[in-house]
Amino acid sequence: MYKTLVIVSLLLSFSGHCADEKDVLKTIKKFGKELKKELKKGLKKSATEAIKVCHMKAPEITLKNSNEKIQIGRVSLKNRNPNNVPKEWMLSYIDDFYRSGNKTGYKIVDLGEKKGLLKPIVTMPLCLKCHGTEISEEVVKEISAKYPNDKATGYKTGEIRGFFWAIYTPTKPKKE
Numbered sequence: 001m002y003k004t005l006v007i008v009s010l011l012l013s014f015s016g017h018c019a020d021e022k023d024v025l026k027t028i029k030k031f032g033k034e035l036k037k038e039l040k041k042g043l044k045k046s047a048t049e050a051i052k053v054c055h056m057k058a059p060e061i062t063l064k065n066s067n068e069k070i071q072i073g074r075v076s077l078k079n080r081n082p083n084n085v086p087k088e089w090m091l092s093y094i095d096d097f098y099r100s101g102n103k104t105g106y107k108i109v110d111l112g113e114k115k116g117l118l119k120p121i122v123t124m125p126l127c128l129k130c131h132g133t134e135i136s137e138e139v140v141k142e143i144s145a146k147y148p149n150d151k152a153t154g155y156k157t158g159e160i161r162g163f164f165w166a167i168y169t170p171t172k173p174k175k176e
């Protein structure tokens, strides 16, 4: 009986329109994993094939991982996809991440009724083929065909490539 009650109350708390930090971090982790899986699948064929996959799948995976509780996405000051320009509320926090050199933490931002979360995405060797300083001619061609205003190159391993972001309604709204 007690067990049933616990399960029911757990289900109820998950089915509301609220989320907490842990849910958001979990959602972002899952999102990142799915992106990387598709990327690696594409790279097995070729870098140009992987660009096609990212071009098609990244926006789709982003939408799929957003719901009524948590909206998520990726942004960068040097974005590839024109939709990935940071929003106004993100700018000063992005600046803080660069200034402090903090690449492993995350930041919760108060947005009134909602909260925002930003988490740096760090460049790894795997990323350099399409975001690095020496990019093959065929990759450049494929990228500029799909993203004529691409800014997302010139990165080195360990640098911040961009940020995961989330907006969510916290489970316990702040009392005035």
Ligand code: HEC
Pocket: 039, 047, 048, 050, 051, 054, 055, 056, 058, 059, 074, 075, 076, 078, 079, 080, 081, 082, 084, 121, 122, 123, 124, 126, 127, 128, 129, 130, 131, 152, 161, 162, 163
């Ligand atoms: C095969 C080429 C390729 C590789 C390798 C690659 N990316 Fe990308 N990346 C892309 C493409 C294409 C987009 C644009 C996707 C879209 O249209 O939403 C992108 C977009 C992004 C974005 C969203 C911001 C923006 O610029 O639009 C981030 C962040 C990002 N990549 C990080 C990484 C990281 C970190 C790695 C390594 C783990 C990586 N990428 C590896 C091709 C690549």
